[in-house]
Amino acid sequence: xSRKIDILKGSxxxxxxxxxxxxxxxxxxQSLYNSADLVIVGNFAENGDAxxxxxxxxxxxxxxxxALFMGxxxxxxxxxSFNYGRGENEKVKKAIDTAVISAIxxxxxxxxxxxxxxxxxxxxxxxxxxDGVLDNATLYLKILMLGxxxxxxxxxxxxxxxxAGETNKPFKYLVLSGLxxxxxxxxxxxxxxxGVAGVAIATVIxxxxxxxxxxxxxxxxxxxxxxxxxNIQFSWRLFGKMVAIGLPAGLQSSAFSxxxxxxxxxxxxxxxxxxxxxxxxxxxxxLMWVTLASFNNATTTFVSQNYGxxxxxxxxxxITYSLMMTAGIGLLLGLATFTLGDGIMxxxxxxxxxxxxxxxxxxxxxxxxxxLAGIMAVLPGAIRGFGSSLPPSIISLxxxxxxxxxWVFTVFKAFPTMTMLFLVHxxxxxxxxxxxxxxxxxxxxxxxxxxxxxxx
Numbered sequence: 001x002s003r004k005i006d007i008l009k010g011s012x013x014x015x016x017x018x019x020x021x022x023x024x025x026x027x028x029x030q031s032l033y034n035s036a037d038l039v040i041v042g043n044f045a046e047n048g049d050a051x052x053x054x055x056x057x058x059x060x061x062x063x064x065x066x067a068l069f070m071g072x073x074x075x076x077x078x079x080x081s082f083n084y085g086r087g088e089n090e091k092v093k094k095a096i097d098t099a100v101i102s103a104i105x106x107x108x109x110x111x112x113x114x115x116x117x118x119x120x121x122x123x124x125x126x127x128x129x130x131d132g133v134l135d136n137a138t139l140y141l142k143i144l145m146l147g148x149x150x151x152x153x154x155x156x157x158x159x160x161x162x163x164a165g166e167t168n169k170p171f172k173y174l175v176l177s178g179l180x181x182x183x184x185x186x187x188x189x190x191x192x193x194x195g196v197a198g199v200a201i202a203t204v205i206x207x208x209x210x211x212x213x214x215x216x217x218x219x220x221x222x223x224x225x226x227x228x229x230x231n232i233q234f235s236w237r238l239f240g241k242m243v244a245i246g247l248p249a250g251l252q253s254s255a256f257s258x259x260x261x262x263x264x265x266x267x268x269x270x271x272x273x274x275x276x277x278x279x280x281x282x283x284x285x286x287l288m289w290v291t292l293a294s295f296n297n298a299t300t301t302f303v304s305q306n307y308g309x310x311x312x313x314x315x316x317x318x319i320t321y322s323l324m325m326t327a328g329i330g331l332l333l334g335l336a337t338f339t340l341g342d343g344i345m346x347x348x349x350x351x352x353x354x355x356x357x358x359x360x361x362x363x364x365x366x367x368x369x370x371x372l373a374g375i376m377a378v379l380p381g382a383i384r385g386f387g388s389s390l391p392p393s394i395i396s397l398x399x400x401x402x403x404x405x406x407w408v409f410t411v412f413k414a415f416p417t418m419t420m421l422f423l424v425h426x427x428x429x430x431x432x433x434x435x436x437x438x439x440x441x442x443x444x445x446x447x448x449x450x451x452x453x454x455x456x
Contacts, residue, residue, distance in 0.1 A: 005166075005167075007306070008306060008309055008311065012317050012321055016322060019165070019302075020297070022167040023162075023297050024290070024291055029171075029174060030290065032287070033178040033181050033182060033206075036181075036182050038055060039348065041199055043350070044186075045196065050130075050132060050133050050136070051196050053128070053131075053133050053276055054133045054136035055140055055196055055279065058141040061118065063254075063260070064258050064261060065145070066151065067250055068247075069106045069107070069109075069148075070151075070152060070155050070250060071249035071252070072106065072156075072247060072250060073099075073156050073159045073246060074245060075242030075243060075244070075247070075389075076159040077162055078300060078304045078384055078385065079238060079241050079242050080095045080096065080160060081308065082305070082387065083095060083308065084163055085304065086308040086309065094234075094235040096226070096227055097234055097235075098234050098239050098242065099157075099159065100153070100156065100215075100227050101234050102239055103149075103155075104153060106152060107148050108149050114145035114148065115145045115146070118142055119134075119138045122138055125261060125268060126268050127268060128272065130272075131272065133272070133275075136195065136196045139197055140197065140199070143201060143204060146204055147203060150208045150210075150211035151207045151211070153215060154170070154210050161214075161218075161225070162297060162301050164224075169214065173209075173210045173213040173214050176210070177206040177209040178206060180202075180205065181202050181205070184198075184202035185198065244389065245384060248389040248390045248392070251397065252397065263421060263422070265408070266412055266421045267418075267421070274355070277356070277357075277358035278362070280345050280348035280349050281359050281366070284344055284363070284367075285370070288330070288334070291329065292329060292370075292373065292374025293374065295323075295374070296381035297381065299319055300381040302314075303315045303319060304384075304386075304387075315385065319382040323379075330371025330374040333370065333371075334367050334369065335367075335368060341359075345359045358418050361419040361422075362421075362422045365419055365423050372426060372433065373425075375429075375433055376433050379436040379440060380392035383436070383440050383443050388443045391443075395432060399428050399435060400432060403424065404428060407424040408424075412424075
């Protein structure tokens, strides 16, 4: 595989942009495909509002399940990047083999677990039974669980390609599979009238397609960044490192999703209109999130490789530039979506004024401040690039999950409005950023001292 981007040399800003852009577009396209799912369900499924509510009720549960296991992909990125930076090619090869095998095993486990716990969790979250919302949400989520092994494998392989400085291939395959997903949505929902089941089946098929294409590409590669069935070198030691770094990252991502489950229970209290509004706003926030969080991947890879090579000043500069670009793009996106809020919401909420008002109450407090979420996403990536994964996860667990859960049962209970429910977002973003900056200073000074004194 020819390296398109040299992470250890050249212009940092240019390389970060070249590295990040395909990841950003990949995330945006994935979110747009998901948005297309919602538009098709809302407009072509029988009882469209109820179907839209059913799909929206499942997002936080699915995210909790997948984030926990996909967090290990961060460990894959850090372990392979660090060893590549140090020139330890044998460990890089073992890390790649270990990543592929781990993705398959973890994916199967996650799929089985998720399949059997979906309905009980939906019931606990007070998902409405009326209009078949609970039944449709259960069916939709169970089908999605079947695609988790393929989604995990795609993400693990993507981490390997990122280490090689190649982010174009995962992007291209996602474009193709996403287009297939949209076409199948139309066929299954508008044509066959399969409703939410059709959307879920189309999603799983697209996940299988993108996974197979990327894995085949990895197997066809020659040289260091390749996977060969004839010479698999699984390493429990490297797997342990991936889990040690990646599991806290997964817990952090799960913390956000878990807190969103509690927020979703608050949204559910507003009934079908509130749930439809939440689904619409979630879709736009998802687009902004993947755009800004894409710099997290770049930060982790650039920091870990340069730290492994002993280039601490270059690692620090990578963090600075990533934060500046994230904040700038976040401000532009936040102000634009706030200004065009009602027009954007009308794409998903077709003539439902009650749902529109709920959406307006929510996005008024989240869209303008969303750049803070981007900064909060990049800082943990910087810290993990230095091999420290647990502290930023604990900070996020307390800041994002803990405070939000307490907020739902205290402040929101006293003032039960959609605005008050989501005011907790910017509050926790600010508090978490402050704690992460303190954590980063400690980790950076430790790395600086380590390099100055020489590694063992």
